[in-house]
Amino acid sequence: MFVLSILLLIAAVVLFLVGRSRDTAGLKLGAAVSAVAALLAGTFACVHVVSAAEVGVPVTFGKVGTPLTSGVHFKSPFTDVTSFSTRPVDLDLNEDDTVEVRSSQGGVLYADVTIKWAVVPAKAVELYRLAGSEDAVESRLVLPDSREIIRNVFAKHTSEEGYASAREQIGSQIADLVKERLAPRGIDVTSVNLRNVKPSKKLQEQIDKKIQQEQATERATEAARTAKAEAERKRIEAEGIAAANKIIERSLSDKVLYNQCLDAYKEAAKAHPVYAVPCGTDSGGTPVIVDNGKN
Structure with a gap:
């Protein structure tokens, strides 16, 4: 915008000089319009509006200034302002972005996670220095750190705990570690939702085989228990009959x-x-x- 104002000002000067030398009213009028347009462009170049739920980071010749809150701000025409949204943003790690993790036993699992995060306005300058833009904050900070933590937490648990018995505990651990990691960088993580955990095809086959073996063992144990109970019943019955026969034998004459x-x-x-x-x-x-x- 500032460059445009300079060009318009130059055009106004040229038109004015040409119009005066030729005494042409049209050129003089064009010079006046160009001058007004240059003034407006220059004014807009010195004004920046920060929208609601945003924070702006001004940079002048490589020097980062104080964050700008929502509202109208006057700045140097040589100052660029990078805006960061302070609204919570959902980072969905599913489908093509599903996190592939390994359990402590080496089994492969696929975890679907949703992370809700937002920029802390007071930390906007630090985030600008670390990432440079709002999109870069997610791609360079939130995404890789979250993936790393998710994998590390699952690696401490067995496959069965990962997809069944300890999912709530694992989700809570991931949330605590992600918040702890990103908070000092100016990223406020409001929630981490471990929505789904699915075993890989190979691991599912191993799980099914284990379940079948457990069921077979339970059936064999139950059969042995039934046979033992039946043998005990027959022994007691035989002892009862023998005792009764002895009583009858003693009482008969x-x-x-x-x-x-x-x-x-x-x-x-x-x-x-x-x-x-x-x-x-x-x-x-x-x-x-x-x-x-x-x-």
């Missing part, structure tokens, strides 16, 4: 057996009125004739 024999054949004699009962009280067992008709 020849007379008791004789009476039980008679009772049994009485029932049989109901179908056959006369029935020979081979019961007796001695070892020979004298037969007894049971006549159900005569009782």
Whole structure:
């Protein structure tokens, strides 16, 4: 803008001189318009407007000045102002930017992470010196540091912890370390969201194989437990039967057996009125004739 004002001023002088020498009113009018335009261009070159939620870093001949807050500021026409947004920005590490990490066991995992960060206005000068622009802040500071921390944290955990049991703990560790790393540089990290962790194809095959082996082991253990329980049940049952037989053996006598024999054949004699009962009280067992008709 300042260069434009100089060119317009030169054009105004030339037109004025030519118009005066030729006494041409049109050229004189053109000279006046060029002079006004040069004045306006020069004024705009000395004014800079910083938008809301932005901070400007003025640089004059390589010297960095005090940060400019939102509003209208007057500056030297030789001063360039680089603006940084102070609004939170989302850095999405997913799809093509997914972070490939390795567990402590060497398994490959893919982590999707979203990092919300913003420039601290008071640290804008330091960020300008480190990066040079807002885009460079993300590409040179936030992105590489975040990737490094994510990989380092996952490397301390097993594959199972990484994709299942310790995801919340890992996400919290990543957030704390990213904030700690970037805060001194003037980058305020408001949140780190570990949204998804997916094992690689090879690791997934290993996981499936391990699950199948665990299931087979559980089935074998359950079968052994069932067989042991069944053997114990049969042993107890056999012991009970043996104990009962001993009790019966001690309580039975020849007379008791004789009476039980008679009772049994009485029932049989109901179908056959006369029935020979081979019961007796001695070892020979004298037969007894049971006549159900005569009782």
